[in-house]
Amino acid sequence: MKKIDVSILGCTGTVGQRLVEMLSNHPWFNIVSIAASERSSGKTYKDAAVNWYLPEDIPEDLRDMTVVNTDPGEAAAPLVISALPSDIAKETERKFAEAGCVVESKASAYRLEKDVPLIIPEVNPDHIQLVDVQRENRNWDGCIVTDPNCTAMGLIMVLKPIHDRFKLDMVYVSTMQAISGAGLPGVPGLLITDNIIPYIKDEEQKVINETRKVLGKMENKQVKFADFKIAASCNRVPVVEGHTETVFIKTKEPVNVEEVKKVLNEFQGEPVKLGLPTAPKKPIIVRDEIDRPQPRLDRMAGTAPGMSVTVGRIRPGFDENSLLLTLISHNTIRGAAGNAVLNAELLYAKNLL
Numbered sequence: 255m256k257k258i259d260v261s262i263l264g265c266t267g268t269v270g271q272r273l274v275e276m277l278s279n280h281p282w283f284n285i286v287s288i289a290a291s292e293r294s295s296g297k298t299y300k301d302a303a304v305n306w307y308l309p310e311d312i313p314e315d316l317r318d319m320t321v322v323n324t325d326p327g328e329a330a331a332p333l334v335i336s337a338l339p340s341d342i343a344k345e346t347e348r349k350f351a352e353a354g355c356v357v358e359s360k361a362s363a364y365r366l367e368k369d370v371p372l373i374i375p376e377v378n379p380d381h382i383q384l385v386d387v388q389r390e391n392r393n394w395d396g397c398i399v400t401d402p403n404c405t406a407m408g409l410i411m412v413l414k415p416i417h418d419r420f421k422l423d424m425v426y427v428s429t430m431q432a433i434s435g436a437g438l439p440g441v442p443g444l445l446i447t448d449n450i451i452p453y454i455k456d457e458e459q460k461v462i463n464e465t466r467k468v469l470g471k472m473e474n475k476q477v478k479f480a481d482f483k484i485a486a487s488c489n490r491v492p493v494v495e496g497h498t499e500t501v502f503i504k505t506k507e508p509v510n511v512e513e514v515k516k517v518l519n520e521f522q523g524e525p526v527k528l529g530l531p532t533a534p535k536k537p538i539i540v541r542d543e544i545d546r547p548q549p550r551l552d553r554m555a556g557t558a559p560g561m562s563v564t565v566g567r568i569r570p571g572f573d574e575n576s577l578l579l580t581l582i583s584h585n586t587i588r589g590a591a592g593n594a595v596l597n598a599e600l601l602y603a604k605n606l607l
């Protein structure tokens with residue numbers, strides 16, 4: 255199988271570091287360029303990534319690679335994975351798409367645009383057809399494909415099989431989000447230690463909109479958003495990685511705990527069938543212990559570590575149409591770099607690279 259050249263934008267950040275880690279020995283992709291801001295460009299990766307936060311060392315073959323500017327003239331490749339701040343991403347990603355690159359983006363800049371796919375490969379791979387609409391609308395040789403916010407990611411994966419089987423009527427989610435979700439250098443230690451911050455800028459609206467888009471249906475070459483009611487409260491807690499979410503669900507059809515566990519356990523989706531290398535065999539892992547999931551114990555769950563969402567405390571609500579559960583997903587792997595790599599693998603498998 256011919257390897258595809260990939261460029262990473264935002265290579266020094268929390269998501270960029272995960273991308274470097276996940277792509278450095280990837281069977282289908284070959285890192286040819288790493289890019290970041292002017293503060294980093296011209297430096298070797300080991301000197302630019304001064305705040306390396308992962309337990310494994312910087313991959314040997316990338317330590318001395320030179321970081322370049324986030325400009326297509328320096329960093330274009332057939333596949334570009336972007337982990338840039340959203341305000342920077344808007345213009346930069348457009349330039350790469352215009353230059354003919356397929357851009358897989360972790361930023362929120364394009365997620366809700368009508369002709370931009372917002373994809374979790376297990377949930378809505380069919381939304382990839384928006385790429386054709388986008389190319390027609392924008393006259394780009396390349397394209398932009400996005401994936402959801404790290405908090406929406408785990409929630410959507412768990413809601414998908416429940417929605418398919420019992421039809422969602424209403425969802426309320428309350429989150430306990432890890433500090434790595436805020437990027438580097440992140441939330442100051444003095445503000446988050448011994449504390450909980452009950453506000454994350456724009457997060458609640460992102461969770462609401464993106465959940466409804468990803469669970470929406472393709473109709474007449476556009477996404478018809480799912481129509482259930484959804485509300486969210488997002489909190490930052492002193493955990494390094496792994497977002498925990500407690501969820502209250504009302505369904506249109508009667509729901510029972512054993513059947514919910516069954517549909518969650520059986521959920522698989524297209525990535526395993528397509529043999530995508532980063533696909534976990536079980537995207538959702540159900541735990542029966544009364545005190546699971548927990549971030550330290552469950553964030554690395556899955557045959558592809560960190561790619562599965564763990565669900566527990568599944569219990570009845572106040573009537574036969576309601577349900578409560580708790581989930582955990584790894585925010586920089588499944589919630590960010592891992593889903594971006596899985597999306598890139600999906601694009602490759604669908605001959606879009």
Ligand code: NAP
Binds near residue numbers: 361436
């Ligand atoms: P981060 O740690 O702040 O990293 C930002 C990266 O962008 C760094 O490589 C930085 O390079 C580069 N950058 C900053 N300003 C730039 C500029 N003006 N021009 C070019 N490059 C610039 O952020 P992050 O947490 O990795 O997040 C990256 C993106 O993913 C964001 O859009 C975020 O919302 C999204 N996201 C994050 C997570 C998460 O869990 N952290 C999850 C899902 C989505 P320098 O080092 O040179 O400054």
